[in-house]
Amino acid sequence: MNREMMIENNKFDLRSLNKFASVMAQGNGYLGLRAAHEEDYAGQTRGLYVAGIYNKATANESSDLVNLPDVLAMKIEMDGEIFSLLTGEVLGFEQRLNLETGELVREILWKNKAGARFQLVFQRFAAKHHLHIIASKVTITSLDKNASLKIVSGISAQQTNFGRQHLIEESVRVFNEKIMQGVYKTTESGHLITLAAQNILPEGSVISFSSKNRELMSSIKKEIKINEPFVLEKIGSIYTSLDQVLEGDDPEHSARNALDESVQYGYQVLLNKTAGKWKQFWNQKRVKISSAHEFDQTAMDFALYHVEIMTPAHDERLSVGAKGLTGEGYKGHVFWDTEMFILPFHLFTEPETARKLLRYRYLHLQQAKEKAEQTGYAGALFPWESAFSGYEETPEYAAINIKTGKRQKVASAIAEHHIVADIAYAAVQYFQNTNDEVFMKKEGLALLKDTARFWISRAVEDHGMLSLKDVIGPDEYTEHIDNNAYTNYLAYYNVKQALFYMDWFGEYDEWLSVRGKDFLERLYLPKPNKNLVIPQDDTFLGKPEIDLSIYKENQGSQGILLDYSRQEVNEMQILKQADVVMLLYLFPNLFSKDIVEKNLHYYEERTIHDSSLSKAIHAIVAARCGFLETAYRFFQEACLIDLGPNPHSSDEGIHGASLGAIWLAAIFGFANAQMDEDMLSIDPKLPENWSEIVFPLVYKGSRLEIRLTHEQAEIIKLSGPEVEMKIKNKKHRLKNKIEVKFKDCFSECEVQE
Amino acid sequence: MNREMMIENNKFDLRSLNKFASVMAQGNGYLGLRAAHEEDYAGQTRGLYVAGIYNKATANESSDLVNLPDVLAMKIEMDGEIFSLLTGEVLGFEQRLNLETGELVREILWKNKAGARFQLVFQRFAAKHHLHIIASKVTITSLDKNASLKIVSGISAQQTNFGRQHLIEESVRVFNEKIMQGVYKTTESGHLITLAAQNILPEGSVISFSSKNRELMSSIKKEIKINEPFVLEKIGSIYTSLDQVLEGDDPEHSARNALDESVQYGYQVLLNKTAGKWKQFWNQKRVKISSAHEFDQTAMDFALYHVEIMTPAHDERLSVGAKGLTGEGYKGHVFWDTEMFILPFHLFTEPETARKLLRYRYLHLQQAKEKAEQTGYAGALFPWESAFSGYEETPEYAAINIKTGKRQKVASAIAEHHIVADIAYAAVQYFQNTNDEVFMKKEGLALLKDTARFWISRAVEDHGMLSLKDVIGPDEYTEHIDNNAYTNYLAYYNVKQALFYMDWFGEYDEWLSVRGKDFLERLYLPKPNKNLVIPQDDTFLGKPEIDLSIYKENQGSQGILLDYSRQEVNEMQILKQADVVMLLYLFPNLFSKDIVEKNLHYYEERTIHDSSLSKAIHAIVAARCGFLETAYRFFQEACLIDLGPNPHSSDEGIHGASLGAIWLAAIFGFANAQMDEDMLSIDPKLPENWSEIVFPLVYKGSRLEIRLTHEQAEIIKLSGPEVEMKIKNKKHRLKNKIEVKFKDCFSECEVQE
Structure with a gap:
């Protein structure tokens, strides 16, 4: 775990709720997911967006990127008390977005009003290996007593864009007493959106479903024992009519199929797949x-x-x-x-x-x-x-x-x-x-x-x-x-x-x-x-x-x-x-x-x-x-x-x-890279504080790795044809690697190729 | 103040937030106002409704009574800390709906995180003397120090019916750097609604206005001195196109005119007028x-x-x-x-x-x-x-x-x-x-x-x-x-x-x-x-x-x-x-x-x-x-x-x-009153616990006052023609007053007329 690849928030503060929800947002270019907390707070903006799903709420307004139904909110009750960081006592709070793997983790130690302590760990990610999948997991451990636990979670289409509602709830349905599915349609642009979600329940929990006021909810109850972690995973999938054009199958089937497959894997395997994709990304593109x-x-x-x-x-x-x-x-x-x-x-x-x-x-x-x-x-x-x-x-x-x-x-x-x-x-x-x-x-x-x-x-x-x-x-x-x-x-x-x-x-x-x-x-x-x-x-x-x-x-x-x-x-x-x-x-x-x-x-x-x-x-x-x-x-x-x-x-x-x-x-x-006279030019201007910068660059079909210090430039061609380039205004032909030392070389520098 | 005419809530509890918001709701048959707190809480349903203003959010849904833009919410910041009963410490909380006057009062003693205490008193009512007026007042006293105060409040059309948005924001506008006005139209039923609101500011406060995301807001700032109460009144008015049919003038002018007039009076005079109307009601109809x-x-x-x-x-x-x-x-x-x-x-x-x-x-x-x-x-x-x-x-x-x-x-x-x-x-x-x-x-x-x-x-x-x-x-x-x-x-x-x-x-x-x-x-x-x-x-x-x-x-x-x-x-x-x-x-x-x-x-x-x-x-x-x-x-x-x-x-x-x-x-x-064979009949069946019931009854154009005990009935005609009636199955003609003693009178009772 690279410490510098971690975005951290170690203090729960109402004022910065929406800032962190944006900063720690997750996604994959297909969908974006605000890092709103599972439990609700006044003024907290939850958000799930799919690229391209816009709608005009009314004829006199311009299109909004539609705030889609929520699948991540959870109402958690422990011994009848609703979990919130504003009640009881927060003994520990840590939230981390791991840029390396794409996972968001929140660890909380919480004491309820009656004085019983609970540890809650929330994890989630937007899959990078499968653009339509969202996975989340909550682990709750009662530290002082056996406790009764109730979690209400599902698909809520009460979301709006600051009061603008874009979706008609076309249908909600539960399949096999497991899969929740909501089908929605944008009011003006006519996009169809299907969200499906399924809980992966621990043994011995009881689930029931209800639907009312644009919400399709599952309610999960379990008596949990002291120090025995309760683990609930929830996998969601989303498809729209935009995908239909690309992928053929209709959104409802696609959503259920993707969900079925992902539920088989479970949270950790899905996370490994996604982390693998992120690893590729960083290998190829990190500066x-x-x-x-x-x-x-x-x-x-x-x-x-x-x-x-x-x-x-x-x-x-x-x-x-x-x-x-x-x-x-x-x-x-x-x-x-x-x-x-x-x-x-x-x-x-x-x-x-x-x-x-x-x-x-x-x-x-x-x-x-x-x-x-x-x-x-x-x-x-x-x-x-x-x-x-x-x-x-x-x-x-x-x-x-x-x-x-x-x-x-x-x-x-x-x-x-x-x-x-x-x-x-x-x-x-x-x-x-x-x-x-x-x-x-x-x-x-x-x-x-x-x-x-x-x-x-x-x-x-x-x-x-x-x-x-x-x-x-x-x-x-x-x-x-x-x-x-x-x-x-x-x-x-x-x-x-x-x-x-x-x-x-x-x-x-x-x-x-x-x-x-x-x-x-x-x-x-x-x-x-x-x-x-x-x-x-x-x-x-x-x-x-x-x-x-x-x-x-x-x-x-x-x-x-x-x-x-x-x-x-x-x-x-x-x-x-x-x-x-x-x-x-x-x-x-x-x-x-x-x-x-x-x-x-x-x-x-x-x-x-x-x-x-x-x-x-x-x-x-x-x-x-x-x-x-x-x-x-x-x-x-x-x-x-x-x-x-x-x-x-x-x-x-x-x-x-x-x-x-x-x-x-x-x-x-x-690094002062330029495409100068149809030639790549590098003329580094590194800040005092920087001893080195290493970055990839694709130019004219060649993949380069460029390493610059105050003293030298090292350029490696990883793939592709030879490249003509200028370093500090002097032309070079890059076959495999160039090393240019800058020291005392304002007129002519030593080059090793 | 009649103690029994007071609905009280002496404990702030998130679970009963919406119950009390309903139970302590105010209104006048024209409009209804949920008793949601001025400050926001997750899951709290605010609500302003006008009778008859319904709308279908989408073609496949039935009409909703539209949740209209809010004029009562307030975001209060004291020394930079947002006021909420979930943060700091609540040293005192009392909420009372006075059925006698129609006023809702909330008194709070609150200690912020830094340990400074503030007293906050919120008052409000829906006018009974003027169906279109809502009046509210907040009094804030800093008890331990001088403090900087900021209150953001206005007209918010982010309200929905559980996610269903019914209103197009037609226009928002500020008149004379004082009156905020929002004009809205229901999407399907086509009703026009105008809300206007104005703050009555204490000396030395600074106000600014902004509009964004369906909200028209005023921001009021003042440095307040220790133990000197800061008093802010806010008067709102509402008219719709339904009124136009009845009253002629268009909603925008009506709303601003009514507001102008009411602002002249201020909160207390308006409350006196409304309380007078409630007194009439109770005099005429109380049981x-x-x-x-x-x-x-x-x-x-x-x-x-x-x-x-x-x-x-x-x-x-x-x-x-x-x-x-x-x-x-x-x-x-x-x-x-x-x-x-x-x-x-x-x-x-x-x-x-x-x-x-x-x-x-x-x-x-x-x-x-x-x-x-x-x-x-x-x-x-x-x-x-x-x-x-x-x-x-x-x-x-x-x-x-x-x-x-x-x-x-x-x-x-x-x-x-x-x-x-x-x-x-x-x-x-x-x-x-x-x-x-x-x-x-x-x-x-x-x-x-x-x-x-x-x-x-x-x-x-x-x-x-x-x-x-x-x-x-x-x-x-x-x-x-x-x-x-x-x-x-x-x-x-x-x-x-x-x-x-x-x-x-x-x-x-x-x-x-x-x-x-x-x-x-x-x-x-x-x-x-x-x-x-x-x-x-x-x-x-x-x-x-x-x-x-x-x-x-x-x-x-x-x-x-x-x-x-x-x-x-x-x-x-x-x-x-x-x-x-x-x-x-x-x-x-x-x-x-x-x-x-x-x-x-x-x-x-x-x-x-x-x-x-x-x-x-x-x-x-x-x-x-x-x-x-x-x-x-x-x-x-x-x-x-x-x-x-x-x-x-x-x-x-x-x-x-x-x-x-x-x-x-x-x-x-x-009381067992019946219209029996076209004749009013009374045959009391009072519970053991009740020693007396007194109630008005209008029958065949006569206004009666009926007083029943376990021992007797007393009926007074307050107005209208003579009334033929049965008491305990015996006929009487009520000219002005009848008194019937029940004791030992199963066959024939003593009657004083």
């Missing part, structure tokens, strides 16, 4: 950091664990929600987060998954074209938020305007168009890594052409130049501005790459080629001003500034919106998150070092980092500039977004993009 | 019992309090749900409970309310006719369960069949037809009391004729007689039987009364008259067998018997269904509730005394009393038989149905019919 702070390793493992369980690698019809499958924040919607923050990990460790995520966009080109047409543009305008249908899912309203008392409209769906170019950028990245011509010719080119068409149609003439007006860049505190630097440069790249790959594959489209060339010639690309600052947009640099220090102290809370309306924030030099800095991250060679440094400094000062997408990006750009201390501080702060002390940081789910960006920071920042 | 057990008085006051708050006397489009407006049991549906158990109280204290309840049925004659037609019958077949639409609302399924694992169909809608005759019976009662010819000629006759038509069409020939086959009588443990005695006698009465009143009003209908006469001549009316037992139905007396003692010990729990399937129970001599005994109650003179006694004894032995409609009816029949001890025991047990020690007796709401029947037991049992 090993030798740091003075052990927490850096934990944070990295935690990030990869979550990136793994949030990604529906099994089904290209789906993508990654902003909170993965760990909570209902952002309603489970898919943003640019996927392409910019999460996809790179997959691209450089398992490109096939990156391909599927791009396929998700390709499969929804039609809906993006419809959105473009409806808004008066050509090509494809991808929705700011999307779900299963591929249509725009951004909610209409956000918070109440403190001045007018009315809810404020969300502008992102109307103007945050950079997502279009972000998707195009990801498609090019995919090809640059994989050389997958099959994909690029079909899906890649289709994506590039239609996104390019969009930008060309969106540009307007302005003093002979072309402008992109009324947009929102990544910095969402600055809305409805013209010529956002990030957006304009990305749009330029988008059109340029479209023309490049059309040429590559010998495609010709007169409108695109002619208009595209004109677009590239005339699009206004903001240049650094006399102070070397790249204007974030046409008006930004002329706006007044205020002291942001108090807001920076509470970054992530959006506290500024309690003091200023959005309109007021919009009229000041205030950034929510990296914007120009994001651009500098994506295009390291676009500007000279002094300009990069200047802009990093200028914009960071004005950035509250209220978005979790900000810190790690700053870390990367700072690392590349050689500001290692600053970079490391940003990295550490990014690692605390979910794992820090704020008890409410992650109530509605972990920060998917931020976790993806922890990997980005290590690999693209500190 | 005063001088008993050796003070609890008898409390139980009676409790019963009348609830009958008052459950009855939507303001709106004839509505009737009374089985749980009133105190919970979601039976989904808020209207059963025969109204006509048989609740209407009599109104009829004999405020006949106009009884008339409105009958108007509810009249207004839904069309739907009853449609149901009859759909099932192949003539006339009107009233639904077993109804809501706002008047259509059948009985859920399709009940509990899981323990043998087959499938849910069992509910048969009541198909066969429990006696409700048709129950409604007819109530209409006749109404006329016998009021002589309201305007009603009887129109609504009464329409009800009588269409219900009679139904019975005539429902009867089938059987050996020359007419039978009513495949019915369910009041005893729901015996289904699908032929010639249920209760049903047949009631049907006979129904047809007879229809013909009688047609004759009275000179109406003629050939089909009805001819077929009706034939029906009366040939309908089989079960007669006592050689053992004097009236067969409950054609097969009942031939069925096997089992020992019911263990089930009788847990009566009300339906525990027998855990051991036997419904089919098995059906094949034994097991009654859920009064059936033949119910018949004997309704028609005291139908059988001779020895037959009544025999049947009371025979059937009681076989009755589990799993229905709350059973005990009080047995009390009445026993009292009339002179079995005073037995009668009193039944009465006492009936009083404990909601107020007894079972912590879960009333989780989903109080037992409306049972509470109505407590009044029935006192008035029709112990």
